[in-house]
Amino acid sequence: MTATAISTEHLTRRFGDLLAVDDVNLRVASGQFFGFLGPNGAGKSTTIKMLTGLLAPSAGRIEILGLGLAENPVEVKRQIGVVPEGMALFGRLTGAEYLNFAGRMYGLDRETAAKRASELLDFMQLADQPQTLVTDYSHGMQKKLALAAAVIHNPKILFLDEPFEGVDAIASGTLKAMLQRMITHGATIFLTSHVLEIVERLCSHVAIIHRGKLVAQGSLEELRAGVEAQAAGALAANAAPGATAIPSGEKLTLEQIFLRIVGGAPAAEQELSWLG
Amino acid sequence: MAWLRTPPEARGQIAAIAKVRWQLFVNSLRSLHGRLELVSRGFIGLGFAFAGFGGGFGLGSAAWFFVSSGRAEWLALLLWPVFMFWQLFPLLATAFTDNFDSSNLLRFPLSYPSFFLIRLAYGSLDPATALGSLWLTGIALGIGYARPQLLPWAALVLAAFAVLNILIGRMIFAWVERWLARRRTREILGVVFFLILISFQFLGPLVNHFGKGSPPAAGHIVSQLLPLERLLPPGLAAAAIAQAMRAEFAAAFGAFLLLGAYGVVIGWLLHLRLRAQYRGENLNEAVARSTSRNGKSAIRPGWKLPGFPASVAAIFEKEFRYLSRSGPMLFTMIMPVVVLLIFRLTPSSSGNADAFLVRAPDLAFPAGAAYALLVLTNLVYNNFGADAAGIQFFFAAPVRFREILLAKNLAHAAVLALETILVWLAVCFVFRRPSLDVTLATLAGLFFALLVNLTVGNLLSLASPKKIDFGTFGRQRASNTTVFASFGVQIAVFVLAALTLLAARRHGEIWLATLIFLALAAIAAAAYALLLSRADQMALARRETLIAELSRA
Numbered sequence: 001m002t003a004t005a006i007s008t009e010h011l012t013r014r015f016g017d018l019l020a021v022d023d024v025n026l027r028v029a030s031g032q033f034f035g036f037l038g039p040n041g042a043g044k045s046t047t048i049k050m051l052t053g054l055l056a057p058s059a060g061r062i063e064i065l066g067l068g069l070a071e072n073p074v075e076v077k078r079q080i081g082v083v084p085e086g087m088a089l090f091g092r093l094t095g096a097e098y099l100n101f102a103g104r105m106y107g108l109d110r111e112t113a114a115k116r117a118s119e120l121l122d123f124m125q126l127a128d129q130p131q132t133l134v135t136d137y138s139h140g141m142q143k144k145l146a147l148a149a150a151v152i153h154n155p156k157i158l159f160l161d162e163p164f165e166g167v168d169a170i171a172s173g174t175l176k177a178m179l180q181r182m183i184t185h186g187a188t189i190f191l192t193s194h195v196l197e198i199v200e201r202l203c204s205h206v207a208i209i210h211r212g213k214l215v216a217q218g219s220l221e222e223l224r225a226g227v228e229a230q231a232a233g234a235l236a237a238n239a240a241p242g243a244t245a246i247p248s249g250e251k252l253t254l255e256q257i258f259l260r261i262v263g264g265a266p267a268a269e270q271e272l273s274w275l276g
Numbered sequence: 277m278a279w280l281r282t283p284p285e286a287r288g289q290i291a292a293i294a295k296v297r298w299q300l301f302v303n304s305l306r307s308l309h310g311r312l313e314l315v316s317r318g319f320i321g322l323g324f325a326f327a328g329f330g331g332g333f334g335l336g337s338a339a340w341f342f343v344s345s346g347r348a349e350w351l352a353l354l355l356w357p358v359f360m361f362w363q364l365f366p367l368l369a370t371a372f373t374d375n376f377d378s379s380n381l382l383r384f385p386l387s388y389p390s391f392f393l394i395r396l397a398y399g400s401l402d403p404a405t406a407l408g409s410l411w412l413t414g415i416a417l418g419i420g421y422a423r424p425q426l427l428p429w430a431a432l433v434l435a436a437f438a439v440l441n442i443l444i445g446r447m448i449f450a451w452v453e454r455w456l457a458r459r460r461t462r463e464i465l466g467v468v469f470f471l472i473l474i475s476f477q478f479l480g481p482l483v484n485h486f487g488k489g490s491p492p493a494a495g496h497i498v499s500q501l502l503p504l505e506r507l508l509p510p511g512l513a514a515a516a517i518a519q520a521m522r523a524e525f526a527a528a529f530g531a532f533l534l535l536g537a538y539g540v541v542i543g544w545l546l547h548l549r550l551r552a553q554y555r556g557e558n559l560n561e562a563v564a565r566s567t568s569r570n571g572k573s574a575i576r577p578g579w580k581l582p583g584f585p586a587s588v589a590a591i592f593e594k595e596f597r598y599l600s601r602s603g604p605m606l607f608t609m610i611m612p613v614v615v616l617l618i619f620r621l622t623p624s625s626s627g628n629a630d631a632f633l634v635r636a637p638d639l640a641f642p643a644g645a646a647y648a649l650l651v652l653t654n655l656v657y658n659n660f661g662a663d664a665a666g667i668q669f670f671f672a673a674p675v676r677f678r679e680i681l682l683a684k685n686l687a688h689a690a691v692l693a694l695e696t697i698l699v700w701l702a703v704c705f706v707f708r709r710p711s712l713d714v715t716l717a718t719l720a721g722l723f724f725a726l727l728v729n730l731t732v733g734n735l736l737s738l739a740s741p742k743k744i745d746f747g748t749f750g751r752q753r754a755s756n757t758t759v760f761a762s763f764g765v766q767i768a769v770f771v772l773a774a775l776t777l778l779a780a781r782r783h784g785e786i787w788l789a790t791l792i793f794l795a796l797a798a799i800a801a802a803a804y805a806l807l808l809s810r811a812d813q814m815a816l817a818r819r820e821t822l823i824a825e826l827s828r829a
Binding site for chain 1: 574575576577578580586587589590591593594597598601662663664665666667668669671672673674675676816819820823827
């Protein structure tokens, strides 16, 4: 049986009256490339922030590699890497200084931190501007640097919040190469992304959150089978108005699965009649 | 002036911006931090109101005296300080100014005249404009009380002078912001600004020196400078009023026109900058594209701090790297030495407070050390301000917040130690070598004051953080709550230390001060340790506010 890397029990987060994350029970097995999807404002970033200790849950429990995050925050953080929404960079350091700093903050000795920082800069093709401050990096360069800093201590789990947002095809290729390499070596990756094509290509398992609730979880095949079964059932019972059949032999894409689960009803004709 | 013709929708746009500013203010009150800020602003506002109305009354009385005694030219003596304050206060006291960032407005279909007016109007909502306006009103009322028939003309001239002040202030801000947008020019500007500040500090002693030494020479310099002074805005405004009082209307009108000409030139310089901004000028520094790779990059290992964990050493190193990249901050580090030089230049017979150290050179080291501590305030009371979005890294990394604070405090203490050595050497060179008992008492006092500052600084850094944006000017570098609380702490510590030292000196038992300071330091150390032990819980409890405040764009 595969060990559990990430699990949550009744994870809940309120912001005043808003229930941003509602009783989420999540299971991510070790070694999975896990995509966490949802429409805007569904609770993806809030969940990833709670999983990485950047935000306190209102209720519920988080376990990372079998350790309770609330009870063992430092031990858990030692085993994970994070690229949060704002990338968490120190703008007035150079790339090399930042990676060196990150390595030592994650407990590496001076020599190892310096050696890995150097290798990561080369791998990420950031070694050409040794004197450039991070604040002067382009967005793509900053993303690559943030990822390099998140992996410098060789974490067992990597959390990425929208890693491909605003990144060009070349930088995106570098990031994907690094992530694939980590998966090959047994790491677990948990990422949120709006780019469903990338998630479909990279992730083996997916969870979908909608209005704070976890509405689907499993491998892509499991999700596809679930949607197909639901569509067939709805058609047979003629219960769901607007239910559409899935053409036989056609394999649903992740985008289609996502839209069927979350529901992306087109706006009514009469709305915004003044537009155009 | 066709470019100043506002389109019909401009009024609605300006009203919408005013409304959004109001809504931002109201929404800020939803958080405790926002409410605390409002209370602090209330207290600061009271201080400004006192200065505004009190100053207005004082300046009005002086204006009444000058005009009623037929010496209206002397109004320049009142207008010059108002002018200097109006222009220098926003530069010196950015803690009290909150420059409006209008770059976000460019996405809307805002005409250039509307953009210009908005920049001018909202950028002028600062204490300097409020105080300057109150003081000029006081002067106008004083003139009107002395010569009622002169009031309309004086009010017109002073109103023009006020508009000119606003234009100059906005023009300086707009250009300074342009220079600050690039790091290299930012550093150069910081150094120039610092040198100007230092030269201002030397002005007093030099004037004193030349004034006492050779009065005819000083008189000659003043007489040579006077024609120039009359051509500058405060002199012109005073001349326009004085000439009108003497019924020399043509000359008065000429001076007023010249004042207007200044307004046109300054307005044009402001227009150049704002037009560039309006057209979408982007001053971001792009990284040069490199075509060649030099093979593997070798990186030197980080610093080692014996006796401390690697994380503490890493943060310590990071703090020093940040400091070394802030030219202006580095220059402020030598300020204590400069201040000692200024004190030394002041003649002992002048009777000024400045000459105090010449008469009591044994207090030079304590005074210099106290100034060094004051310089440190910039760093310790907003510990995470420069980290900005990097704060998330601290929360994501396997490090306790007590270690983070300890590392930052160690870095700041090392800076103070370095500065104290510099001050001690400067005192030896400029005054005389401080006696052993004074040195020990000063070091003990400094230790106590440092611990108090670090304790309160850590608390405020967690409770009331403020992102420091190096690329902008006139935005606060600390929250109002922090500014207000740090003032209180500094005053309390300095008064306590000064009283202790002076009492011990009067009794000829300086070692008593050492003992008292050490006892106080022990109490402060206990408070520091207590706060550090609770730092993790405090940081966790405040993490959302810290991340939101420091990571905001």
